[in-house]
Amino acid sequence: MSAPLPYRPLDAELATERLTLTPFQPEDAVAYAAIWTARGGEPASAEQVLARIPALEGQLADHRLGLRMIRLAGERWPVGYVALVPGRATVDEPELVSELLPAVHGHGLATEAARALVAxxxxxxxxxxxxxxxxxxxxxxxxxxxxxxxxxxxxHDERGEVVWCALERPAQQ
Structure with a gap:
């Protein structure tokens, strides 16, 4: 049996002036598939998403990490996601990842969501x-x-150069 992690759970819901970040729900599968497909990845169906995401979320929660769907405040349909994952990094120093639908690019939403998840x-x-x-x-x-x-x-990976960027916790946090 492994020792418990020294981290507190990631907040379930986050809110900013324009956004609400919530855990993935089964009804988000169609939107998530659209986000996944829009980035140029292999087209995904809602069924594929539903087969994949719940297991991922369980693993992330075990590590006090998580996936949050990005919604415009007051809206039901997600416009993207932001997540803390081990990814290319580690459980102790996780990777922040995010994707937005192209229709909402250029409005500062990715920055706003990332800042909320960093906090x-x-x-x-x-x-x-x-x-x-x-x-x-x-x-x-x-x-x-x-x-x-x-x-x-x-x-470098199969797609080319990858820039690794780090963010240190501010002293006053």
Missing amino acids: AAWRTGRERLWTTIAATNAASLRVAAKVGFVAQHVT
Whole structure:
């Protein structure tokens, strides 16, 4: 039996001036599939999402991490997601990942959602977060910089250069 994690659970729901970030619900499957497909990934069905996400969410919760669907305040339909995952990083220093539907790009929503999730990550007790971004993804690199992430190094994967950016917990947090 492994020792309990030294982290508090990630807040279930987060709210900003324009957004509500909530855990994935089965009725979000169609929206999540649309988000996943819009990024140029393999087309996904709601059934595929429903087969995948609940297990992922359980694993994330076990590590005091999580996936949050991004909704415009007062709206039911998600426009994206933001998550803290081990990803390319670790449970202790998780990776922040996010995706938005193209229709809502360019309005600061990714920055707003990322800031909310970063604040929640600090409340879990984390000291450092990572985000990994394709070097060609200028918009996501700008979002990361606005949130406070700083480029640390570059690696390569099957799609090209990947910029690793870190964010340290501020001393007053």
